[in-house]
Amino acid sequence: MYDEWVEKIVITKLHYTELDAEQKEALGSYCDDEASYQVLRNILLLSSEFNPPKAPHGVKNNLDVIFAESFHSPPPRVIVLSKRIVIPILAAAASFGLFLVIKGFLFPSVETPVVIAKTTPKPKKNYPRIEKQPSVAPTKKEASKKDVFVPQANSLRSIKPEEFKSDQGPTYLDSDASFITESSQNDQEAVGTYAWTASEEIIQDKINEDIKDEVAPRADDRVSALQTPSPARAVKSSMAKTKGEQVNRKMNYDTQEMLKVIKPLY
Amino acid sequence: MRISAIKYQEFSDEKLMVSLQQGEKGAFDEIYRRYADRLYGYFFKMLWYNEIRAQDLTQDLFTKVITKHHYYDASRSFKTWIFSVAANMCKNEFKRNEIRKNTKTGIDHLYYVSSDANLEKVIHEKQFKDALLGALDEMDEKHREVFMLKHMDGLSIKEISEIMEIQEGTVKSRLFYAIKRLANQLKVFENV
Numbered sequence: 001m002y003d004e005w006v007e008k009i010v011i012t013k014l015h016y017t018e019l020d021a022e023q024k025e026a027l028g029s030y031c032d033d034e035a036s037y038q039v040l041r042n043i044l045l046l047s048s049e050f051n052p053p054k055a056p057h058g059v060k061n062n063l064d065v066i067f068a069e070s071f072h073s074p075p076p077r078v079i080v081l082s083k084r085i086v087i088p089i090l091a092a093a094a095s096f097g098l099f100l101v102i103k104g105f106l107f108p109s110v111e112t113p114v115v116i117a118k119t120t121p122k123p124k125k126n127y128p129r130i131e132k133q134p135s136v137a138p139t140k141k142e143a144s145k146k147d148v149f150v151p152q153a154n155s156l157r158s159i160k161p162e163e164f165k166s167d168q169g170p171t172y173l174d175s176d177a178s179f180i181t182e183s184s185q186n187d188q189e190a191v192g193t194y195a196w197t198a199s200e201e202i203i204q205d206k207i208n209e210d211i212k213d214e215v216a217p218r219a220d221d222r223v224s225a226l227q228t229p230s231p232a233r234a235v236k237s238s239m240a241k242t243k244g245e246q247v248n249r250k251m252n253y254d255t256q257e258m259l260k261v262i263k264p265l266y
Numbered sequence: 267m268r269i270s271a272i273k274y275q276e277f278s279d280e281k282l283m284v285s286l287q288q289g290e291k292g293a294f295d296e297i298y299r300r301y302a303d304r305l306y307g308y309f310f311k312m313l314w315y316n317e318i319r320a321q322d323l324t325q326d327l328f329t330k331v332i333t334k335h336h337y338y339d340a341s342r343s344f345k346t347w348i349f350s351v352a353a354n355m356c357k358n359e360f361k362r363n364e365i366r367k368n369t370k371t372g373i374d375h376l377y378y379v380s381s382d383a384n385l386e387k388v389i390h391e392k393q394f395k396d397a398l399l400g401a402l403d404e405m406d407e408k409h410r411e412v413f414m415l416k417h418m419d420g421l422s423i424k425e426i427s428e429i430m431e432i433q434e435g436t437v438k439s440r441l442f443y444a445i446k447r448l449a450n451q452l453k454v455f456e457n458v
Contacts, residue, residue, distance in 0.1 A: 004422070031449070046398065047398060052308075054306065
């Protein structure tokens with residue numbers, strides 16, 4: 001078995017006679033005399049004195065190129081080749097862009113409606129316009145032209161407006177305003193509006209009483225009808241009832257229209 | 267340039283390799299300076315003194331160092347790694363059987379020429395070296411390689427075991443066998 005101490009012995013000891021017994025025993029498998037010891041010395045020492053030729057410089061130059069290609073940017077030659085590819089692509093892109101611009105000038109109608117549609121503002125909501133009421137009260141001639149005055153013409157004539165006017169005039173305070181609900185005015189469209197004049201209420205009550213007197217059946221008739229429940233009478237009473245309700249509705253509507261006209265007077 | 271060269275000269279092989287992995291050209295130049303001649307000589311001797319083939323394999327080996335540097339493990343000895351790569355390249359060459367023994371050419375390049383040495387001694391050494399190289403060429407590859415790595419390239423037994431991926435005891439036994447065989451073949455020089 002070879003070991004590295006063999007070399008140390010061979011280097012330090014020039015002759016076999018210089019070896020001690022232990023060293024001779026260790027080298028026994030290689031040599032046993034001076035001649036064989038010198039052969040062993042030459043084998044181990046001269047073998048390290050070989051002078052192999054040096055690596056040629058061409059190898060280093062080739063490796064420098066390989067290193068540059070591996071770790072650094074490619075040489076300028078490659079850049080020139082890439083420009084040859086890039087320039088036609090850029091030219092094609094520029095011509096396409098020019099084509100789009102020219103097309104936009106020549107055929108503007110294709111795209112302009114879209115632009116206009118995008119830029120037009122949104123239409124405003126058409127809220128119902130509030131008509132201004134006339135500051136001057138209509139004349140009798142103008143008022144008579146309207147149909148709403150026709151059924152109540154007699155009643156209005158019988159009422160003198162001066163009777164309902166107080167000395168201080170009408171109050172326009174919120175506390176005096178009566179809130180018109182749906183229950184009180186069935187056919188009235190404007191629900192929740194204020195009637196600002198107390199005199200209007202009085203006029204309306206007056207008109208309602210007149211209508212009741214003229215159209216509605218009397219209470220003793222109703223009682224007698226209840227007491228004698230014949231079918232013909234019941235039908236007649238129900239027809240009269242429905243007819244009375246219809247008339248009441250119409251009268252209420254007319255009253256509302258009339259109040260609209262009368263209101264500016266106060 | 268000179269400052270960077272001095273700096274890399276102080277680096278260990280492993281540190282140089284780490285620098286090379288980061289693309290530092292100076293590190294590669296220093297590695298080449300340290301190992302190019304040794305590896306070229308190793309290929310030259312192992313491939314029966316074929317200069318062209320030794321040159322090709324040296325360039326291939328350093329190309330691997332550049333392009334496949336990520337295969338190198340920094341925890342491992344660089345000398346062991348690069349010699350193991352060289353040994354594997356030689357084995358591939360042996361398998362291809364493309365190399366033919368050419369003991370006659372190239373042997374003359376392997377000697378030191380000392381002008382002031384004793385002429386008789388120089389002639390004697392030259393004859394002995396010729397015989398030694400001849401005996402090595404006749405030796406089988408595994409014993410020859412171990413002997414060359416140990417006594418020509420100056421590697422330790424541990425390094426040889428790592429390069430050839432064999433046990434240290436196997437290296438020692440192969441060395442013993444190689445030296446014993448050389449001593450027997452060169453017995454004719456005992457009387458010179």
